[in-house]
Amino acid sequence: MMLDQSTYEDWNTFCVNSKDAWFWHTTRWLEYNLVYRPETHAISHSFLLFLNGELVAICPIIIQDMSLNEVTARSISYPSGHGVLPAIASGIAKTASRKIWQTCAEMIDSIAEKNNVKHASFRITPLTESGQNLAELSEKLNMVRQSNYLESIALTLIIDLISDKHTLRNQMRKGHRYDVKRADTLFRTKGLTRDRYLELMNSV
Numbered sequence: 001m002m003l004d005q006s007t008y009e010d011w012n013t014f015c016v017n018s019k020d021a022w023f024w025h026t027t028r029w030l031e032y033n034l035v036y037r038p039e040t041h042a043i044s045h046s047f048l049l050f051l052n053g054e055l056v057a058i059c060p061i062i063i064q065d066m067s068l069n070e071v072t073a074r075s076i077s078y079p080s081g082h083g084v085l086p087a088i089a090s091g092i093a094k095t096a097s098r099k100i101w102q103t104c105a106e107m108i109d110s111i112a113e114k115n116n117v118k119h120a121s122f123r124i125t126p127l128t129e130s131g132q133n134l135a136e137l138s139e140k141l142n143m144v145r146q147s148n149y150l151e152s153i154a155l156t157l158i159i160d161l162i163s164d165k166h167t168l169r170n171q172m173r174k175g176h177r178y179d180v181k182r183a184d185t186l187f188r189t190k191g192l193t194r195d196r197y198l199e200l201m202n203s204v
Helices: 005-017 027-036 094-114 134-146 165-171 174-190 194-203
Strands: 047-051 054-059 062-068 071-076 117-120
Touching: 005 027, 005 047, 005 054, 027 062, 047 094, 054 094, 062 117, 071 094, 094 117, 094 134
Parallel strands: 071 117
Antiparallel strands: 047 054, 062 071
16 A cells, blocks of 8 residues: 555554654655655655555655766665665564565565666664664565665764763773873873864864
């Protein structure tokens, strides 16, 4: 079933309850992307997947014009960046989950073929519950690979600002801790202040 105003509530309720979904799956983020860059001519082809009358997956799909090697082509992605993978309902067995993913992948391929899509990119966010579970994340990556998508790893760095300086310093790698110590010494011996440092950086 294609997503429209009549299914917004079901879609967003699903987002709240699925371990695979995050804010990027919601209709609010979809609507934002549809108007974010008008020159991309973004159109939603998002759909809901039902099995025996039960909503088992949602698939946010936006097709837009994208410049690839100085050639404009149709792309499945968000104007703000990568698209997101389909979200599958929580509590579904692994075997059934794989079949649901395969159905979603086949539907995405069909939509791509009908709309002359030449490129597609999807992001697995670590901000979902399943994205933080190594076993579930590995399973999801395997399903994506089996659908002939190429894998590109992007590191996510998180700075813990709750811990005190002593704890943060002890958790650093040895080389990083040395760099911080050198910078601290430089600030003290050269009489640098934060404002002077920012002034020097902005002047480069």
